[in-house]
Amino acid sequence: EAAVTQSPRNKVAVTGGKVTLSCNQTNNHNNMYWYRQDTGHGLRLIHYSYGAGSTEKGDIPDGYKASRPSQENFSLILELATPSQTSVYFCASGDGGGGDAEQFFGPGTRLTVL
Amino acid sequence: QQKVQQSPESLIVPEGGMASLNCTSSDRNVDYFWWYRQHSGKSPKMLMSIFSNGEKEEGRFTVHLNKASLHTSLHIRDSQPSDSALYLCAARASSGSWQLIFGSGTQLTVMP
Numbered sequence: 114e115a116a117v118t119q120s121p122r123n124k125v126a127v128t129g130g131k132v133t134l135s136c137n138q139t140n141n142h143n144n145m146y147w148y149r150q151d152t153g154h155g156l157r158l159i160h161y162s163y164g165a166g167s168t169e170k171g172d173i174p175d176g177y178k179a180s181r182p183s184q185e186n187f188s189l190i191l192e193l194a195t196p197s198q199t200s201v202y203f204c205a206s207g208d209g210g211g212g213d214a215e216q217f218f219g220p221g222t223r224l225t226v227l
Numbered sequence: 228q229q230k231v232q233q234s235p236e237s238l239i240v241p242e243g244g245m246a247s248l249n250c251t252s253s254d255r256n257v258d259y260f261w262w263y264r265q266h267s268g269k270s271p272k273m274l275m276s277i278f279s280n281g282e283k284e285e286g287r288f289t290v291h292l293n294k295a296s297l298h299t300s301l302h303i304r305d306s307q308p309s310d311s312a313l314y315l316c317a318a319r320a321s322s323g324s325w326q327l328i329f330g331s332g333t334q335l336t337v338m339p
Contacts, residue, residue, distance in 0.1 A: 144325050148329075153331055154331055155231075155315055155329040155330050155331040155332050156271070156315065156317075156329040157329070158326060158327075161325065161326065163325070171326070203270060203271070207325070214259075214319070214325065214327075215261070215273045215276070216273070216327065218270035218271050218272070219270060220269075220270050221270055
């Protein structure tokens with residue numbers, strides 16, 4: 114089965130601080146995604162990547178950067194964290210855009226910005 | 228306004244009953260649809276997908292799709308307490324895209 118891991122699982126940060134969320138996948142998928150989940154909003158796409166070295170903006174990229182140094186790893190960076198970025202963050206991996214483009218999700222990171 | 232809208236927001240059904248969940252896209256560019264299930268405190272996992280008009284059945288779960296109206300529905304018969312979860316509908320953003328657009332979900336509770 115697909116394996117996506119995230120670290121840390123929980124994080125408390127201070128306003129203005131830098132936060133890095135990490136994601137690793139062992140599926141050899143080309144595509145990786147970062148979402149945030151808030152009550153009433155479902156999953157919203159922040160950044161995604163088609164492969165090592167590539168990052169693309171999703172629907173809500175403001176305040177976030179992404180880095181894809183290798184096929185396996187995809188990071189989400191909050192340079193100046195704000196309380197509005199308190200949320201649960203999910204990383205996912207998948208391949209293709211066709212009908213079988215299932216995305217496999219990591220366990221999530223709960224981020225609290227004080 | 229969200230491009231993928233789900234209804235109802237929450238649903239309570241008795242054990243053994245039928246649960247019916249709805250999802251409609253307001254974006255004419257979407258084509259394929261997925262249903263994901265997310266148990267409390269867990270990550271979403273794909274439940275079913277549908278790409279052609281009609282219906283698809285897997286065990287107690289049936290999905291319908293009407294591509295003309297961009298409406299899909301998920302029906303769970305003989306609902307079990309273990310089916311209690313957040314059900315998320317997702318649509319592919321546009322032809323050839325790798326992006327999924329998620330709705331805000333339907334919270335299903337199956338009462339024993």
